[in-house]
Amino acid sequence: MKIVIAPDSFKGSLSAVDAARAIESGIQKAFPDANTLCLPVADGGEGTLDTLVAATHGQKIPVCVTGPLGQKIEAEYGILGDGKTCVIEMAKASGIPLIPREELNPLKATTFGTGELIKQALDDGFKSFILALGGSATNDGGAGMLQALGLSLLDEQGNKISTGGAELKKISSIDLSNFDNRIQGCQFLIASDVENPLIGPNGASHVFGPQKGATPEKVLILDACLAHWADEVEKVTGVRLHDLPGAGAAGGIGGAFQAFFPSRMRRGIDVVLEYTGLHKALGGADLVITGEGQVDFQTASGKTPMGVAQAALLKNIPTIILAGSVGKGIEVLYQYGIVSVHSIINKPMELKEAMEYAGELLEKAAEQVVRSFFYQRNKIKFPIV
Template sequence: MKIIVAPDSFKGSLSAVRAAEAMRKGIQTAFPEAEVVMVPSADGGEGTLETLVASNNGKKKKVTVTGPLGTAVEAEYGVLEETGTCIIEMASASGLELVPRTALDPLKATTYGTGELIRAALDDGYSSFILAIGGSATNDGGAGMLQALGMKLLDSKGEEIFFGGGELKRIHRIDLSSFDPRIGRSTFVIASDVGNPLIGLDGASHVFGPQKGAGPETVRELDAQLSHFADKVAEVTGIKLHHRPGAGAAGGLGGAFQAFFPSRMERGIDIVLAYQRFSDHLSEADLVLTGEGRVDAQTASGKTAMGIAQAAKKQKVPTIIIAGSVGDGAESLYKHGVVSVNSMVNGPMSLDEAIGQAASLLEWGTEQVVRSYFHKGVRKQKGVF
């Protein structure tokens, strides 16, 4: 019996690595003889750096950078030494988790620290990058990142604008003369499953602004600010980001990469699975288990569980999902190779209680799932009983 466990992180409670270990324990409680292959995964958001470094014997380097609200934070980037690829997770420098919920302010939040991370990696000699851009606290169109890399965003007096999405309307001219020339000699793969445009009702501000602290009036203000920024970008590059798919990712950071970097955007889970050689692990596998904190209709938009199931389906290996909670629309995953979606919660409890017991609950839930799936008849059929 060969079972692959390939969970994402369970946000706020378990990293993907810890989740995989809990699932392994659950399987081997039920079937000590089982071969368990742990492939902790991610979809381009938080945890992507850790997942890729862990699965490729990579290393991490810590860098002190400017956090989303202008204070210093300790971030890190990873390096896959076999290929020399640098992994930058923008959430490490400019993420939601760095800002208390009561202090969220997308009018002021900046991506400057993400630019500083890129600059530090360039200084260390790296030229091949994977950028995981999920989980941002920002809505500045990537302006801060561009400033950190030498671009000048100048007001009508020829002075640099300040940080944040609320400053973009002050841009009178974009000066590229000091933009780091090493950018043009490097390659950037942007890990993102967001196809939203920069502006409009489906754009960065309207769709993602509220989770970053923006009320209705602020959302409209941010959308107008990004529209002005896109106008100025078009003046110097000829690229119109306004309605360009993917430009709205990470508060417009995706658009900055599209306009000023030699880059391409790919679905985050596909990048991770390729670097993990996931398809190789599927050989002779009987079952794939994956999971994340919540599974619902959004999971089918390219989240980890969806990508895992699609990859497994190609090799005719069934997938079962174990989640902290299951919401509306989870049934849409069944047509993509998912056998069932299960909650690991085994009784009435608060969210805080579930988070506190996440490892033991996931272990228990996994044990029950595999006991049920590999019942006596199935085990005989597979020659493992």
């Protein structure tokens, strides 16, 4: 019996590595002789750097950068095992977890620190980059990141504007003369599952702004600022970001990479699965178990469980999802080889308690689902006690 274990993190509770270990422990309680293979994964959001570095036996390099609200923080970039590829996870420098919930403010939040990570990696000689865009606290169109790399954004008086989403409305011209010229000699792979355009009802501000602290009024302000930013970018690059798919990723930084960098975008989960070697690892497997903190209709849009299940379906291997909570619309998942979705919560409890005991709950849930699955499959005979 071979079981491949490929979960994402349970945000706020368990890393993908810890989640995989908890699932493996549960399986071994049911079937001590089972052949289990742990492959923690991510979808291009938080945890992608850790997953790729671990999978390729790489390393992390600490860097002091500017946090999303201007504070100095300790971030890091990753180096894959090939020693040549640099992984930048923008959440490390510009992510929501870096700001207390009550202080979230996309009008002020900046991607400057993400630009500092890229600059340091360039200084260290890297030319091949993977950029993971999920989990941002920002809505500045990537302007802060570009400013950190030498791009000058000027107001009507010719003065440099400050950072943050609200500052974009002040831009009168963009000066490329000091923009880091090393960028054009590099390759940038953008790992993101977001296909939203930059502006409009499906754009960065309307869709993602609220989760970053934007009120309905601020959403309208932010969208107008990004529209002005897109106008100015088009003047100097010829790239129209307004309705460009993927430009709305991570508060618009996806558009900045498309306009100013030699880049290409791929679904984040596909990038991770390639580097973790999941497709090869699935050979001979009887079952795949994946999971993350929340599973609902959005999971079908390229989230980790969906990507794992699609890979397993190509080999006709069934997939089970374990989740902290199960929302609406999961029925759509069943057409992709997912046989069942289970919440790990086994009794009434507060969110705080569920997060505190997530590892234990995940372990117990894993034990029960594999017992049920293999009993139904008649794969084993239970010992008579």
